[in-house]
Amino acid sequence: MTPLIPLTRDLVLIGGGHAHALLLKRWGMDPLPGVRLTLIDPGPLTAYSGMLPGHVAGHYDAHTPQIDLVRLARFAGARLIIGRAEGVDAQAREVIVGARRIGFDAASFDVGVTSEMPQLEGFAEHGVPAKPLGRLARDWGVFRAGDGPARVAVIGGGVAGAELAMAAAHGLRHRDARVTVIEQGRALSETSPSARRLVLRRMADLGVEVVENAAVARVEADHVRLGDGRDIASDFTIGAAGARPQAWLQATGLALEDGFIRVGPTLETSAPQVFAVGDCAHMVETPRSKAGVFAVRQAPVLFDNLRAALSGGEMRDYVPQKDYLKLVSLGGKAAMAEKWGRAWAHPVLWRWKDRIDRKFMDKLSDLPDMAAPKLPEPVAEGVIEALGDKPMCGGCGAKVGRGALREALAGLPAQPRADVVTLPGDDAGLVITGGAKQVISTDHLRSLVEDPHLMTRIAAIHALGDIWAMAARPQAATVNLVLPRMSAEMQRRSMAEIMAAAREVMDAAGAAIIGGHSSLGSELTVGFTVTGICEGEPVTLGGARPGAALILTKPVGSGTIMAAEMARAAPGPVVAKAWEMMAQGQGRASEILRGAQAMTDVTGFGLAGHLSGICEASGCGAELEVAKVPLMEGALELAEAGTRSTLFADNMAGAGAVIRGAGGARTDLMFDPQTAGGLLAAVAAETAKRLVEALRAAGYPAAIVGRMVEGRGLRLV
The missing domain is CATH 3.50.50.60 (FAD/NAD(P)-binding domain)
Structure with missing residues (x-):
């Protein structure tokens, strides 16, 4: 068996400029084992400067000049932190992003320049x-x-x-x-x-x-x-009045030249194993103008020198050319070329420039499928079928199917204690102590994002969903954590990020973290055991009555989007929006829906599966109006392209005898496993509109998606 190589070094790329984008592709094709790679950038996309005038002129649509950092990060095996770097502590070896501190052993700046004019009024x-x-x-x-x-x-x-x-x-x-x-x-x-x-x-x-x-x-x-x-x-x-350095670089402690980071021939700054490239860097020995051609040609040297810095190898020098051909767009499909003091214009030059620009963008979008490790021979029967034809999804897409779970739970003995109440179908249990009603639940998730801070936020919101679904107030939590094998220093850094994120979520929810357990394993897994206090009777699955309206507080589609992201098929902004939606807490929504007849959080079994649970526990049926169910941005297009979570088939089978009056990709999304999904509540029909208005005012994209009916089972209409 091949040994699992532990992580021992952190490499952090600050900014998604052209050189870093090219480095990400190179890293994906030839990573350095033992290194955790991190990219920090304000957004999921970064614009390619060479095509921006063409976009302004109308030659390119809005998507053509955009580099998708989410896809590149996935290809490189890097974690992407969407946030703006605000400082670097070179002594502590940390990058400051808002309230976060990201530790590094080696780092590189590619943050470009700015044309902002803070001194100009208005x-x-x-x-x-x-x-x-x-x-x-x-x-x-x-x-x-x-x-x-x-x-x-x-x-x-x-x-x-x-x-x-x-x-x-x-x-x-x-x-x-x-x-x-x-x-x-x-x-x-x-x-x-x-x-x-x-x-x-x-x-x-x-x-x-x-x-x-x-x-x-x-x-x-x-x-x-x-x-x-x-x-x-x-x-x-x-x-567009000149290129100015980013103001925050002044506080980094690095040696600067007119605000730009001074670098030597190896692209290293005044701090050891900290590099800078692109327009934010000033090459001390070979000064050049600010132009993208230098960033592009710095990329292979930066790649080699970062690997050398992290593995004890020898660095090499970057030697820039003395002059370069400048191609300038002239509005229409014409361009000017200038070099060695001579300039000429011709339509063929625009076609040449267009071909160069498209070749550069193709280089960053044409990401090869890297060969998967070969299986040993022979293997036991059933191994190939169990592996499936695609990687296992993370989050709720990695859950055990509903059928297997039900079969396992059915064998449990009846609960003998009078102070413990088992609620059929509900994920949380009820403990009664001295008249106080305390609900308790536990949940953990296989990581679906590389960033442990974001993954912890999503896992904490997900675990609290069972408490919020019973209209309880979160009380306490313990953390259950499996880290990938890594060095002691990287364990410290990772634990600091994870606990900071857990504190943020639990503090906002009103719950105290009272302890936890951790271990090392093959991949990041984050979970929480949580308790909550019911001030009134808990809201369960079993109280819905015919005629009740069904309210959903979040759109669905996260399972499909995350499955597409793993395959590098989801646009970066779609993924970033899904992350944002999964990280939205449901505490205020739970308060607004406290008087619901029945309520559940929509997670691994999908919307149809969880609504079937309400039907079964309540002894009545439901109609789900598929067209009224809000979907996450991009989810329908990905579903129409054939993307499905690995848990989709289990959810289809586990939802029971669902009558599919409507079909197609939108209906399939009703079975999509959700991670940290919204609340689904059955409420009195006369209160539904008012409750939706209150939810929307509180920031939830809520909608009325159906109703409870007489009879049994679920109908999709």
Whole structure:
């Protein structure tokens, strides 16, 4: 048997820039055993700078210039932390992300630069920085889709500002566009004379006005006020006045050059085993301009040197080229090329640039399927069938099927104690002590995300669901934890992150953590045993009556989305939204629904399975209106493409005699196993609308999804 290699080193990538994106792909194809890789970035997507002007001009849709960090992280076996790095403690070897501290043995910065202008009055409220690229890529599509005259101002008359201005003029030609470039000095001063003449002529042909030697005093919602009192009309103001370093780098303790991180030939900073690449780095011995071509060519050197730093190997130097071919979009499908002081333009250059840009994006989206470890020969009969044709899902998708669970529980002896009440079908039990009603439950999850902090939040919300479903107030919790095999230092780091997340959730729920147990195993598993106090009678599965309305507090689809994410088939924003939904607590929803006739949390058995449980315990039937069930963003499209959780077939069989009046992918999602799902409550019909309004006001995407009826069984309509 191949030994399980323990984790001994933490490598943290700060920022999802171009060099780090390329490194992730290389790491996925050739990882260093024993290293836990982490990527920290504010979002699930990062924009590719080379295609952004093309998107503004309308040549590319909103998705084409976006690099999907979720897919790359999955391919690389990395944990993705969606959050903005706010500091680095080089001495303690920690990255600060909000209230979190992420420990590292080696780290790399690729956070780019910013075009934000905090010193310019009104820019934060009414301006859009060209860098970081995410906001411009997101907001421009909304603006371009509008109607009526369009007025755009670009602050900054360098190559980047001119390129965006030409793209905006071309992209808004259907809206009677007026585009103005504002430059405090001489526009395009950093380019060669021939390039400057060519670009100015092209801007004039597109109707772009260039205002030179003009200082900006402030930015308003509909205009830019210049220092001399002139107003430039603008409904969309872009900041492109140079590349500024991220302000928070000042507090890192690293050696800086004008705010940029100083690096030597190996790309290492003043702190050992801390590196920096891309626009945020200043190459001390070979200074170069801020351009993406350098970040792309730094990637293989960074990959080799990080591996060397973590394995005791020799590093190599990065030697940048002295000059490079600059390809500048000219609004339409034409481009200018400049090198060695000469510039020329031709439509074929745009096609060349487009081919280069698409090749780069294909490199980050065409992720090969890495060969799975071969099975030994021979193996016992049934091994191949038990393994299945895809990896086992995490979260509730890894639960034991309902049929096997029922069979096991059916063999338990009758409960002899008068102070312990077994509630048929309910996951929580009831203990009565001195008249107080205490509910108790336990649950654990096989990890479905690599980030232990996020996984702990989801597992804690999931475990508390049984308490909230009985309208009880959470009281206490113990933590049950299995960590992958790792070094003592990494155990300390992981436990600190896990317990911080557990404290956040339990404190918000009003429960105290009173202890726990931990061990080492093959993979991360997080669980909680929780108790709660019922101030009144507990709400169980067995009280629903015909005519009651059914309310669901969260959309469904997490099992399908997580199954697709494991296969790198789910778009990053869809996955990130699902994570956010799973991490939403249900405490306030439980309070609002406290008077429900019956209630359950929707988890591993899926919505249909859990509703069947209410029907069985209550002795009546139900109609579930499939079209009214809210779905997580992207879940239906993934289900229509054939994605199913590994527990889907068990849920179909375990839900009983369900009458499927409706069919198709949407109906299949009713059997999708949910992790940390919403509450499903049967309430008096006359109160349903008011309760849904209260739930929505509290931040829950609640909906009325059906009703209880006479008879037996569940009908999907």
